[in-house]
Amino acid sequence: MLAQINPLTFVYGAFAAMFLALGWVKRAHRVSLWLAAGLAASGAASAYFQAFWPMVMFGILALWSGFVAVEWIDVPWRLRAGLVFTLLTTGFFVLWPSLERLSGGKLPCPSYVEEHNKFRLVAGLDLRGGLRLVYTVDVDEAVKDKRDRYYEQMRAELAKVYGLHSGDELPSEEALAKLRDKVAVEAPRKPANEIRFDVKDDPSKIDERFLERFRADLTYTQSEDKKKWVFRVREIAESGIRDRAVAQAKDIILRRVDDLGLREASVSTRNEDIIVEVPGEDEASFATIRDIISQTARLEFKLLDDETDYLAEVAKTATKESLPEGLEFAREVAPVGLDENGDQKNKQITYAYLKKKPEEKIKDALTRFKEWAGTLTPPPDRELGFELVYETNPDTLKQSEAGWRTYLLKARAEITGAQVTEAQAQPDQQGGRAAGGWHVALTFTESGGKAFERITGANVKKRFAIMLDGRVESTPVILNRIAGGHAQITMGAQDPDIQLRDARKLELVLRSGALPAPISPSNEQRIGPSLGKEAIGLAVRGSGIGAGLVLLFMFLYYKRGGLIADVAVITNIFLQLATLATFGASMTLPGIAGIALTVGMGVDANVLINERIREEQRAGKSARAAIEVGFSRALSAIVDGNLTTLISGIVLAQYGSGPIKGFAVTLTVGVLINLFTAVVVSRLFFELWARGFGRKTHLDIG
Secondary structure: HHOOOOOHHHHHHHHHHHHHHHHHHHHHHHHHHHHHHHHHHHHHHHHHOOOOOHHHHHHHHHHHHHHHOOOOOHHHHHHHHHHHHHHHHHHHHHHHHHHHOOOOHHHHHHHHHHHHHHOOOOEEHHHEEEEEEEEEEEEHHHHHHHHHHHHHHHHHHHHHHHHOOOOOOOOOHHHHHHHHOEEEEEEOOOOEEEEEEEEEEOOOHOHHHHHHHOOOEEEEEEEEOOOOEEEEEEEHHHHHHHHHHHHHHHHHHHHHHHOOOHHHHHHHHEOOOOEEEEEEEHHHHHHHHHHHHHHHOOOOEEEEEOOOOOHHHHHHOOOHHHOOOOEEEEEEEEEEEOOOOOOOEEEEEEEEEEEEOOOOOOOHHHHHHHHHHHOOOOOOEEEEEEEEOOOOEEOOOOOOEEEEEEEEEEEEOEEEEEHHEEEEEEOOOOOOHHHHOOEEHHHHEEHHHHHHHHHHHHOOOOEEEEEEEEEEEEEEEEEOOOOEEEEEEEEEOOOHHHHHHHHHOOOOOOOOHHOOOOOEEEEEEEEEEOOOOOHHHHHHHHHHHHHHHHHHHHHHHHHHHHHHHHHHHHHHHHHHHHHHOOOOOOEEEHHHHHHHHHHHHHHHHHHHHOOOHHHHHHHOOOHHHHHHOOOHHHHHHHHHHHHHHHHHHHHHHHHHHOHHHHHHHHHHHHHHHHHHHHHHHHHHHHHHHHEEEEEOOOOOOO
């Protein structure tokens, strides 16, 4: 048991005990030490529960609080010193995995830190080359999904208003059928943000209490007789849905990329586009990335309506000219529940099958099939689902994609992927891969497990469609009530290799979560490195020599004041890289140019500070007074110079794109950090020089 506990739990616990004991002894600093003890104890708890970043931050803050209790200089200086220490230490933890790679392994990062630290600073495509993918998020589909949820909520509330339903669960099919006699709720189609219904019985039921449930996100209009109602999603709510869809899509794609082991890939957004940049040259990996990223992974469980032979009527009236090429109708026997004696009932129903053309892609065949299905009008609250059909080569026994078939589904999803907590690819019990059987085992949330048990219990000997991204993956027959909160998705193909491949991909996308809206590729580029390895090495070497000469000049010209300026500039670069890593930024040529520019501005700010302190000392002021006046008088010039550059950077970041935006973002971050290092870090070391070590009365600044 003790071996499974993070050893840092005991380290933090020891610090907590030490600070607590010191707090009882040193009454003057009791508050600081007890605060440090509380922070260390919180760090111990975070370490115990494997919460990496809270553990790191509580530990750093505990040391800061303990340092405040040290009798050295004064409390304001110790507070500022603690702030700088906190930022530098946090920045080190953020950059540690990246520093290991950049240093060629000379600064190794423990596997524990690398596993829990997701921040990376990676070389951009212009330095390494690779694949750049741009996907556009279908935000209109996200609005439609939200509208459909309002539609279900509105039907449930109307059923309650008319006394046809009670409780928090969704109304039954029987209750909805009775509701249609009283209120005709139109199934939402177009436009994407509207819900309409006509009241047939007692319009007074639609009162303020009913409207209050939807007023926050929906506006409405009504006819004079209060029988016709139109609800629309508010503009501000629609805008929020669109923004959240893009942000959530970015987070989910980033999780999928991480699960693939692509730690050096970067994911960013631009308006409604998501940009994925993957360094490298592995075409096989690129193909897998495209496939995994583009899957929406929207999982739904829907009941089949096998009792309604809808397509039989369509087949009677259809002509050969009205059907797409390769489409035919077929019959099958489907289970439709239990009879009075508890025996299974069956019924012959019609389905449509579309065989793909010899040279046609399977996705294009589905597009043709859906275009034809779009001309049909299914019964209320019903829709057509499509399943991929395979055919087996009798000689090789290998399977290939042959076409698509239909099912008549109840439009309402009984369970969705949001109610799934775990997905795992597993071999079938008959013998695993050797027997060819693979499936994806699902574990539901508590509410999902209860809903699954209720639905399976009420629909024994009926078929249940498991759908992924609008496609039917399988249609198992419910043999009995299923309790325990578990289910499984069987793969459609019989080929074991295809089953294993599909199961692994499905596991990955379900575990990372479903995209809030479909995404479509809008641009793809294979990018070669703008500079060769030799040119990059020369550029890095030249930049290092140039920066070194500047730092050396500052030291030779300003002596210890120049050394302090050098420390401030190096701190600036370090914090700038750490900040960019937290944004998930890639290091590109324009970004390097932005860093170089902010380094120059950092040197300029420290030149102003040193010259002002020099002037004050020449005027006869003491070291402490010269520092105080020098910083206060240099501050306005530093702020003015950085502020104008900051405004330029913000404008470029707002209206620029590509390399220009990368340069602007780096420049903006660098300017903000430069203000901090010039005003806080430099002053911290000047005061340490004047008041801490030897208490100088005169500063030698060249």
